Amino acid sequence: MRAYVIRRFIQMLFTLYVLASVLFFMFRIVPGDPTLMYVDAAIPKEAQLVMLEQFGLNRPLGHQYLLYLKNTFQGEFGTSFYYHAPVARLIPPMLISTLLLMGTIITLAFVLGAVLGTLMAWRRGSRFELSMLATSLAFRSAPLFWTGIMALLVFSYTMKWFPIGGMHTPGQEFAGVLDKYFNLDFLHHLILPSLVGAIYFMASPMLIMRNSMLEVMGEDFIEMAKAKGLKDHTVMFKHAMRNALLPVVTVLSLMIGFAIGGQVLLETVFRWPGMGREMVLAIQRFDYPMAQASFFMLGVIVIILNFITDLLYGYLDPRVTYR
Amino acid sequence: MKKNLSPESESGHRSPPGRNPWYRWLKRTAGTAKFQLSLLWRDKIGMIGLIILVAIFLVAVFAPVLAPHDPMETMTRPDGRIARMVPPSWQFPFGTDRLGRDIFSQVIIGSRVAVFVGLISAFMVVFIGTNVGLISGYYGGIIDDILMRITDIVYGIPFLPFAVILVALIGPGLFNIILAIVLISWRSTARVIRAQVLTLKQRAFIEAARVSGASNFRIIYRHIMPNVLPLSFAYGALSMGTAILTEASVSFLGYGDPLLISWGKIIFMCYVAQAITVAWWWVLAPGLAIMLVVMSGFFIGRAYEQVVNPRLRER
Numbered sequence: 001m002r003a004y005v006i007r008r009f010i011q012m013l014f015t016l017y018v019l020a021s022v023l024f025f026m027f028r029i030v031p032g033d034p035t036l037m038y039v040d041a042a043i044p045k046e047a048q049l050v051m052l053e054q055f056g057l058n059r060p061l062g063h064q065y066l067l068y069l070k071n072t073f074q075g076e077f078g079t080s081f082y083y084h085a086p087v088a089r090l091i092p093p094m095l096i097s098t099l100l101l102m103g104t105i106i107t108l109a110f111v112l113g114a115v116l117g118t119l120m121a122w123r124r125g126s127r128f129e130l131s132m133l134a135t136s137l138a139f140r141s142a143p144l145f146w147t148g149i150m151a152l153l154v155f156s157y158t159m160k161w162f163p164i165g166g167m168h169t170p171g172q173e174f175a176g177v178l179d180k181y182f183n184l185d186f187l188h189h190l191i192l193p194s195l196v197g198a199i200y201f202m203a204s205p206m207l208i209m210r211n212s213m214l215e216v217m218g219e220d221f222i223e224m225a226k227a228k229g230l231k232d233h234t235v236m237f238k239h240a241m242r243n244a245l246l247p248v249v250t251v252l253s254l255m256i257g258f259a260i261g262g263q264v265l266l267e268t269v270f271r272w273p274g275m276g277r278e279m280v281l282a283i284q285r286f287d288y289p290m291a292q293a294s295f296f297m298l299g300v301i302v303i304i305l306n307f308i309t310d311l312l313y314g315y316l317d318p319r320v321t322y323r
Numbered sequence: 324m325k326k327n328l329s330p331e332s333e334s335g336h337r338s339p340p341g342r343n344p345w346y347r348w349l350k351r352t353a354g355t356a357k358f359q360l361s362l363l364w365r366d367k368i369g370m371i372g373l374i375i376l377v378a379i380f381l382v383a384v385f386a387p388v389l390a391p392h393d394p395m396e397t398m399t400r401p402d403g404r405i406a407r408m409v410p411p412s413w414q415f416p417f418g419t420d421r422l423g424r425d426i427f428s429q430v431i432i433g434s435r436v437a438v439f440v441g442l443i444s445a446f447m448v449v450f451i452g453t454n455v456g457l458i459s460g461y462y463g464g465i466i467d468d469i470l471m472r473i474t475d476i477v478y479g480i481p482f483l484p485f486a487v488i489l490v491a492l493i494g495p496g497l498f499n500i501i502l503a504i505v506l507i508s509w510r511s512t513a514r515v516i517r518a519q520v521l522t523l524k525q526r527a528f529i530e531a532a533r534v535s536g537a538s539n540f541r542i543i544y545r546h547i548m549p550n551v552l553p554l555s556f557a558y559g560a561l562s563m564g565t566a567i568l569t570e571a572s573v574s575f576l577g578y579g580d581p582l583l584i585s586w587g588k589i590i591f592m593c594y595v596a597q598a599i600t601v602a603w604w605w606v607l608a609p610g611l612a613i614m615l616v617v618m619s620g621f622f623i624g625r626a627y628e629q630v631v632n633p634r635l636r637e638r
Binding site for chain 2: 011014015016018019022026027029030137138140141142143144145146147149150152153157211253254257258260261262264265268276279280283284291294295298299301302303306
């Protein structure tokens with residue numbers, strides 16, 4: 001098991017390195033002066049020269065690459081053109097907002113998906129199964145931003161059940177991090193975006209769970225449990241579901257890459273102050289240091305979460321750890 | 324009549340007797356198409372998906388003829404005023420937008436981009452993913468290692484942010500969007516095809532082919548590939564849906580092709596005009612259109628999935 005963890009860890013570091021390199025070269029293929037990516041053209045000439053020196057932009061490409069890697073490793077992402085503040089200081093609050101929303105969505109999607117998938121498999125061929133199938137597929141086919149807009153229209157504008165977006169009611173002051181996130185107002189703002197996201201991402205785990213359950217239900221030990229006279233839901237949840245969960249966990253790591261994309265859309269529609277929305281805004285404002293850092297952080301989230309789910313999968317199914 | 328000497332593959336196809344290899348290939352391909360259609364026919368929902376897809380494809384092909392008005396033209400009411408923000412009516416089935424343009428025509432013309440992006444992306448993803456999976460699974464060893472490492476690394480790159488950044492950097496355009504989609508989407512197909520090839524490799528008919536002197540190329544493409552094709556098509560249908568959704572998302576964020584109308588772009592224009600709260604019809608129609616096409620892709624994908632995994636078949 002330890003060899004598996006070490007191997008995955010090294011792979012994670014390598015993927016981070018590749019991500020940083022891809023970012024480096026992507027921002028170099030922009031036509032025009034690449035120094036505009038790092039140095040704000042609006043600041044005075046002397047300040048520009050100082051920044052050029054700091055980022056090594058007047059040195060050959062190889063030097064620049066190594067300096068870029070060193071900077072990224074130390075968390076030095078430059079100064080935002082728009083906020084006029086170091087990017088490294090701007091990121092943490094946005095990161096927390098994104099992680100909170102994304103965590104809620106993924107948890108909801110998986111819990112709901114697993115439970116409903118189990119029920120679907122249990123009631124094979126019933127109207128419940130077909131209607132669940134149709135609903136989840138319908139929501140998975142509708143674009144996420146469209147579902148969000150419709151939800152806002154119906155539940156926020158018309159019925160006024162939920163606020164029209166944002167993370168807090170404007171004009172509030174907070175004593176600290178805990179006070180900022182652990183209050184009812186935040187929860188009220190969290191409900192609609194997380195439900196919309198969960199409905200969208202629910203289809204995949206639900207279908208996989210159903211397929212997996214169908215296979216498990218044919219096994220002998222389920223027959224045994226039923227013969228013992230155990231109640232339906234005991235057999236379903238305690239015996240069958242546990243064994244059927246493995247393929248669903250595999251899907252978890254696949255989903256994380258897509259969940260980040262969903263974050264970008266949901267944060268834009270609901271005006272949630274997170275990394276995804278910030279990346280899009282930064283690109284619109286030509287605030288390149290912020291855009292680079294946001295994209296990099298989103299990639300880092302994906303890679304680290306993939307690593308954690310790989311560990312989880314290795315823990316649940318030790319066969320995977322043998323090469 | 325030439326005697327058929329090639330071993331029979333598991334899908335039950337025999338090489339048709341005939342004069343030259345090209346004729347035989349053509350016959351075989353036509354037979355495969357008929358076979359694929361019969362697979363879909365077995366699952367009624369998959370058939371519905373195919374019908375919807377064909378319908379949308381026809382709409383896209385005949386779009387300029389079907390659209391009642393020019394989508395970019397400002398319409399006027401009978402009394403001479405500009406038909407701004409008109410709710411759905413007989414004259415304008417989906418209503419008009421803030422500039423007085425007919426949304427029904429916009430949706431019809433927009434289907435062209437959707438069909439184009441969907442079909443091309445699906446084809447490229449299936450092509451690249453299947454080949455990577457076949458080569459990686461069949462040869463094994465260091466080729467498999469390298470290809471799978473590359474696939475793992477691609478998994479670490481978030482899909483939509485990458486598409487947005489790429490399009491923002493090299494310029495908005497349909498080709499760039501398709502490039503971004505294809506660069507990332509092949510990874511799932513490759514993984515799955517490789518797993519399937521690994522199980523197929525052990526079967527007796529492959530052993531038979533190798534013993535009778537077939538080259539590696541022939542074994543891969545003549546014997547193994549037809550058996551992974553249903554899985555390829557399943558993932559092709561799924562990736563078509565994903566591609567259309569991605570293009571819609573990129574357009575919604577503002578980085579769609581500036582010269583073309585796409586469904587995502589219609590919603591983007593409504594969002595930018597801040598008309599979402601006042602003009603529900605502007606947003607509803609394109610969203611439903613996207614939902615319809617992607618759902619048909621899912622139906623077809625499910626039908627193929629049932630072929631590969633018979634336990635999923637309904638009763």
